[in-house]
Amino acid sequence: MGNLDVALKNAMSIDGAIGAALVDYTSGMTLGVAGGTGEIDLTVAAAGNTDVVRAKLRTIEMLKLDDEIEDILITLGSQYHLIRPLSNRTGKGLFLYLMVSKSRANLAMARHQLRAIEESLEL
Template sequence: MANMETALKDAMGIEGAIGVALVDYNSGLALGTLGTGTELDLNVAAAGNTDVVRAKMRTMEMLNLHGEAIEDILITLTQQYHLIRPLTHKGSQGIFLYLALDRQRSNLAMARHIIRKIEENLEV
């Protein structure tokens, strides 16, 4: 099992990664962040994407989708992909991984595959 620091470094190793955060969506606070520069404020992204996760959870509840779980949420921008992956293993509920990617330099399918593996091995 990987710790938070290792998981963030592994996520930044994904081709085209701009920044990554591990976020508590109960509080909206980033538990850890790692990024390549100043083009993205990861703490603001963590708080804002907390609202996205909460909204989707409420919508699933209103639709009575109780047997379903969010694998990931993808937001596509003109120059970036933003990938949100809620953690699902025991003891990690209420936490998600947030990954921002440069669209020109990334392979979305590969990024989703790698972030899933990181999530599976992450111990919070």
């Protein structure tokens, strides 16, 4: 799991990062978390966002789009939440979750860096 810890550490080094997690959306359980604050429990965030990912996957299926999610952006008042399902074979059923501060982060850069982290993550 060295690779996972490195990936989460890299995710936390993205400018403005608040928390990061690797989540199994078949169960909602986290495989690893980094960061987070006293008020933000990343395991709660993971369980909740599992439903977000599942809803979107179901919608794509219902629309018969035969496509997959590259990433999901959720914009809050003060934060961006990025969800990035893993696309490689070993990461099937998992997604990376990143919370960044809106005022401190560069969204395009954060998204680019998260893609690089996802591509380098081999479980």
